[in-house]
Amino acid sequence: MKFPLHATTSALLLTALLSSCKPSGSPGSSKAATELLNVSYDPTRELYGEFNAEFAKHWKKQTGQEITIQQSHGGSGKQARSVIDGLEADVVTLALAGDIDILHKEGNLLPADWQAKLPENSSPYTSTIVFVVRKGNPKGIKDWPDLVKDGVEVITPNPKTSGGARWNYLAAWAWATHEYGGDQTKVKAYIANLFKHVPVLDSGARGSTTTFAQRKIGDVFLSWENEAHFIEKEIPGETEIVYPSLSILAEPPVAVVEKNTERHGTTQLATEYLKFLYTPEGQEIAGKNFYRPRNPQVLAAFSNLFPELKLVNIRDEFGGWEKAQKDHFADGATFDQIYAK
Amino acid sequence: MSRRRIIPGFGLSLGFTLAYLSAIILIPLAALFIKAGQLGWSSWVKLLTTPQVLAAAKLSFGASLAAAFFSAIIGLLVAWVLVRYRFPGRRLFDAMVDLPFALPTAVAGITLTQIYSTHGWIGQYIARSAAWLNERFHPGGWLGDLLAEWTKKGACYSPLGVFIALFFIGLPFVVRTLQPVMEELPKELEEASATLGANRWTVFRRVIFPTILPALITGFTLAFARAVGEYGSVIFISGNLPLKTEILPLLIVNQLEMFKYEAAAVIAASMLIVSFILLLLINLLQRRLNWRAR
Numbered sequence: 001m002k003f004p005l006h007a008t009t010s011a012l013l014l015t016a017l018l019s020s021c022k023p024s025g026s027p028g029s030s031k032a033a034t035e036l037l038n039v040s041y042d043p044t045r046e047l048y049g050e051f052n053a054e055f056a057k058h059w060k061k062q063t064g065q066e067i068t069i070q071q072s073h074g075g076s077g078k079q080a081r082s083v084i085d086g087l088e089a090d091v092v093t094l095a096l097a098g099d100i101d102i103l104h105k106e107g108n109l110l111p112a113d114w115q116a117k118l119p120e121n122s123s124p125y126t127s128t129i130v131f132v133v134r135k136g137n138p139k140g141i142k143d144w145p146d147l148v149k150d151g152v153e154v155i156t157p158n159p160k161t162s163g164g165a166r167w168n169y170l171a172a173w174a175w176a177t178h179e180y181g182g183d184q185t186k187v188k189a190y191i192a193n194l195f196k197h198v199p200v201l202d203s204g205a206r207g208s209t210t211t212f213a214q215r216k217i218g219d220v221f222l223s224w225e226n227e228a229h230f231i232e233k234e235i236p237g238e239t240e241i242v243y244p245s246l247s248i249l250a251e252p253p254v255a256v257v258e259k260n261t262e263r264h265g266t267t268q269l270a271t272e273y274l275k276f277l278y279t280p281e282g283q284e285i286a287g288k289n290f291y292r293p294r295n296p297q298v299l300a301a302f303s304n305l306f307p308e309l310k311l312v313n314i315r316d317e318f319g320g321w322e323k324a325q326k327d328h329f330a331d332g333a334t335f336d337q338i339y340a341k
Numbered sequence: 342m343s344r345r346r347i348i349p350g351f352g353l354s355l356g357f358t359l360a361y362l363s364a365i366i367l368i369p370l371a372a373l374f375i376k377a378g379q380l381g382w383s384s385w386v387k388l389l390t391t392p393q394v395l396a397a398a399k400l401s402f403g404a405s406l407a408a409a410f411f412s413a414i415i416g417l418l419v420a421w422v423l424v425r426y427r428f429p430g431r432r433l434f435d436a437m438v439d440l441p442f443a444l445p446t447a448v449a450g451i452t453l454t455q456i457y458s459t460h461g462w463i464g465q466y467i468a469r470s471a472a473w474l475n476e477r478f479h480p481g482g483w484l485g486d487l488l489a490e491w492t493k494k495g496a497c498y499s500p501l502g503v504f505i506a507l508f509f510i511g512l513p514f515v516v517r518t519l520q521p522v523m524e525e526l527p528k529e530l531e532e533a534s535a536t537l538g539a540n541r542w543t544v545f546r547r548v549i550f551p552t553i554l555p556a557l558i559t560g561f562t563l564a565f566a567r568a569v570g571e572y573g574s575v576i577f578i579s580g581n582l583p584l585k586t587e588i589l590p591l592l593i594v595n596q597l598e599m600f601k602y603e604a605a606a607v608i609a610a611s612m613l614i615v616s617f618i619l620l621l622l623i624n625l626l627q628r629r630l631n632w633r634a635r
Contacts (some may be wrong), residue, residue: 012421102600156583200498200580203591207577210451214459314391330599331391339583340392 019203026065030033034067036273041076041090041252042206047289048093054285057277059269067269083109083257090261090270093254095163096123098200098321100255109206109259123251123293124277128311129171131242132212132221132228143244144175147220148193157208157217158201159220165205166329168288171248174312178246191339205295213238224250226290229305249311252291256339373613376606388607393583394592400500401589402615405568408507412564413557418513423516424523427535438516441509446573454578457496464495498580503588506574518560520561522553531634546628557626562620569616 040048052069059067072079072087076095083089084107095101103109133141139152147154157165172194173187180186199217202208205227212221213235221239223231228241254274261267276282283293285304301308313329318324328334376579388394423435457464471491474480480488488501526549533542552611571605572590579586589612 077600081597161581161591161598163598173476198522198582199494201582203576203594215455216460217458305598320428326597331601331604332550336393 011177016270017021033269034065036067036069036090036266036269037072037088038069038091038093039072039079039083039087040093040271041079041095042073042204043164043224043230044093044289045071045073045253046230047286047291050289051277051282051285054281055273058276058281059272069273069291075161083107085227088260088264089257090264090266091256091274093252094251095219095250096166096321097251097253098325099163100253101322103255105259107259109257110255111258115253117256118254118274119278120294121251122253122255123294124254124274124282125252125286125293127225127250127252127291128309129168129222129250130225130228130247131244132223132232132239133219133242135240137240137242140229141220141242144172144179144190144246146192147172148197151220152197152220153199154194154220155199155200155202155208155212156198156222157334158203161203162205162208165208165222165223166324167224167248167250169328169335170314170318170324171222171244171246173318173334174248175244175246177317178312188334191334195338225292225306229290239322243307243309246310246312248317249313251313351482369448370613373606374610375594376603377610380607382529385607388604389611393587394589394608396584397587397589397592398578398612398615399426400503400586401569401612402506402619404500404503404588405565408504408511408568409561409565411504411508412511412515413561416512416560416564417519417553417557419512420516420519420523422521424520428433440515441513442598445508446571447577449509450506450574450577453509453574454502455495457502457505457578459493459495459497461495464497468492494580497578498582498586502580503586505574506578507568507571510571510574511568514567515557515560518556518563519553524554555627555631558630562623565623566620569612 016211038048039054039300046306048071048300051069056067056069057090059065072082072089074082076099077091078097079087079094080102080338083092083103092100092103092307097115100110100114104112104114110339118124131141131147133139138151144176146152156168159169169191172191176187176190179284180190202211205224208221209223209227209231211217213231221228228239231239232241256267256270256274258267261270277286283295283298284301287293287298290305292306293299293302314321314324317319318327326333393401419438423438425429454461456462457467459465459468468491471488474490475485475492479485493499496502496505530548530552531544534548536561537548570590574595575588576591578593579588581587581591589608593605593608596602596608
């Protein structure tokens with residue numbers, strides 16, 4: 001059969017038409033210089049809702065300029081991927097440094113030393129991993145060894161799909177390393193034992209929250225401290241928080257996506273926006289939304305929410321995100337080994 | 342053959358079809374295979390033969406086949422009732438069949454988990470019956486393990502949960518492909534068979550069933566294809582335990598989450614190839630049935 005000419009032409013025409021409506025990311029995008037897009041992860045929705053209003057007020061007072069700040073929320077890794085694929089983020093505020101590193105590696109959207117641009121490793125607020133138990137703590141959970149007692153069920157998301165859950169895993173690993181004096185076999189045995197007590201691995205942190213709080217499955221929920229407080233606020237009188245003897249310092253980082261802001265002409269605005277997180281006003285909002293403020297005075301004001309506990313950080317304990325990722329969550333690494341046996 | 346066609350617009354419609362198929366299906370598919378091709382053959386083999394991938398493949402294809410098979414049986418029954426009988430509320434039931442199409446799959450997953458978990462409306466009875474059966478009969482072995490699992494978790498967080506979710510999303514495909522065919526069945530055919538002395542069972546088996554079988558297979562195929570790719574509802578009810586209740590689409594997300602696009606593409610491409618072969622086989626079977634029916 002002969003292919004009619006106009007079939008081919010019209011096909012070509014249509015393809016051309018379709019490809020001309022390319023997604024944003026091409027130069028000359030028409031975003032106004034008074035618009036800011038903050039691409040963040042799931043449990044910061046309330047935090048940035050409040051912070052954006054405050055910053056807009058502050059900016060208006062300083063410059064007389066009206067600005068609009070838009071928020072986007074989702075799983076941390078998914079959000080990073082969207083930015084690489086062309087989501088026009090001016091700033092990213094994600095759950096782990098690894099998800100911002102990838103913006104440099106895959107898209108060259110910001111410089112390699114992004115984490116040195118702002119104080120405190122570019123993490124204006126921190127959190128940690130705590131235990132959420134049922135009201136009255138019926139199983140008597142006090143510390144990590146209690147999680148592997150007979151009949152105790154632990155809820156944690158899958159560290160492969162949930163960036164937040166990787167902190168849970170590392171917190172357990174850090175405790176075991178200290179407990180067993182670095183004996184790798186014993187540490188691995190503890191972690192393997194711990195995951196034998198996990199009946200379901202939800203794909204994300206909010207999924208696990210539902211499993212534990214709504215579906216009443218499990219005795220202990222390993223959770224970020226801010227999420228634990230959030231559960232107490234949303235479902236009062238059902239749960240309580242238990243602080244283990246040792247946990248990990250979770251440092252959710254923030255960064256200006258320079259390649260995007262240069263095009264939008266928002267570099268200065270974006271930088272000021274992130275710097276405002278470090279001011280007493282910004283720190284106060286972080287504290288109110290259950291993130292630990294870096295500022296010692298503001299932290300002291302919230303001491304009833306954030307009791308002191310021994311915290312290790314990822315650089316000293318695991319040699320940074322990239323190494324931790326490779327040692328524990330890559331294919332065939334320690335997490336896969338638990339289930340391979 | 343440059344003979345003029347009777348129906349006009351061949352050029353334009355073919356052009357549009359080609360452009361549409363290219364933009365929406367062929368180009369993304371080609372991109373997928375190009376991405377997957379960036380890894381060498383040995384990496385493909387290594388990636389696909391890990392116990393985790395093999396276990397997930399077994400669950401994904403196994404549960405999908407089982408769910409499509411059950412959808413076919415129950416769907417036939419539902420379509421039969423909706424087409425053959427008139428009863429109050431029939432229109433309502435008819436509309437309800439479409440709900441799994443319209444419902445966001447995540448909502449379906451969360452709802453099913455809620456109902457079938459140990460504290461849920463149905464799950465608690467499944468858990469209790471499993472406990473009772475285990476105590477009464479002590480079956481031991483794999484059956485004992487299965488009952489113990491159901492006692493502990495209800496119908497969720499196990500392959501059974503995956504099956505339930507896939508059955509839920511697959512059913513409307515069977516019902517909707519069967520309904521029009523069954524409505525068109527000429528009454529005369531059945532009457533003729535009856536006058537020739539066939540009893541009701543024989544009429545169904547020899548006259549009705551062969552006529553609707555191709556549509557039934559189409560419904561089965563659609564339900565199966567949909568089930569293999571289903572992600573949203575399954576991840577909530579499956580529990581995502583490695584080697585036990587992980588489905589293949591979850592492993593793809595795992596790889597994406599680690600920014601390993603090529604590995605994700607390899608799993609996706611392999612899934613496509615296997616599904617394509619299975620669908621092709623089913624199509625061939627259908628052809629033969631059609632030909633024999635003639």
